[in-house]
Amino acid sequence: xxKEKKVIIVEDxxxxxxxxxxxxxxxxxxxxxxYDGKAALDMINSQKPDVILLDIMLPKMDGFSLLEILKGQxxxxxxxxxxxxxxxxxxxxxxxxQLGAVDYxxxxxxxxxxxxxxxxxxLS
Numbered sequence: 001x002x003k004e005k006k007v008i009i010v011e012d013x014x015x016x017x018x019x020x021x022x023x024x025x026x027x028x029x030x031x032x033x034x035y036d037g038k039a040a041l042d043m044i045n046s047q048k049p050d051v052i053l054l055d056i057m058l059p060k061m062d063g064f065s066l067l068e069i070l071k072g073q074x075x076x077x078x079x080x081x082x083x084x085x086x087x088x089x090x091x092x093x094x095x096x097x098q099l100g101a102v103d104y105x106x107x108x109x110x111x112x113x114x115x116x117x118x119x120x121x122x123l124s
Contacts, residue, residue, distance in 0.1 A: 003105040005123045007031045008049040010040040010066070010082065012058050016107065020053065020084075023112045029119065037061025041069060044076055051122045054101070056085040056092070064099060071100040084110070 011017040011033045026033050034040035038060040056063035070076040083096040088106035096104045
């Protein structure tokens with residue numbers, strides 16, 4: 001009937017990616033992971049996740065570029081994107097939101113429990 005909800009974690013920092021994976025697993029949220037922007041684009045286009053967790057500083061293609069591509073494609077433009085970044089400057093947050101991110105979380109201030117609650121909100 002309805003397909004299982006799935007999140008993609010686009011994060012090249014392995015320790016943070018693993019922490020996010022553990023937090024999502026605890027909540028029975030299915031996920032896929034990509035460690036660079038180009039791989040993420042391929043995965044998102046082929047697997048159509050329900051929510052995208054997107055780092056900005058990525059190898060091969062940065063998160064802002066990836067976000068621009070996703071929001072420009074009819075088949076991915078409506079997928080909610082939550083940016084997860086070390087870039088905490090006001091202009092970065094503003095740029096992320098202007099490009100279409102539904103939320104922007106600064107890694108230094110991340111609270112995994114609240115973060116997973118946000119993800120669940122966008123999954124529902």
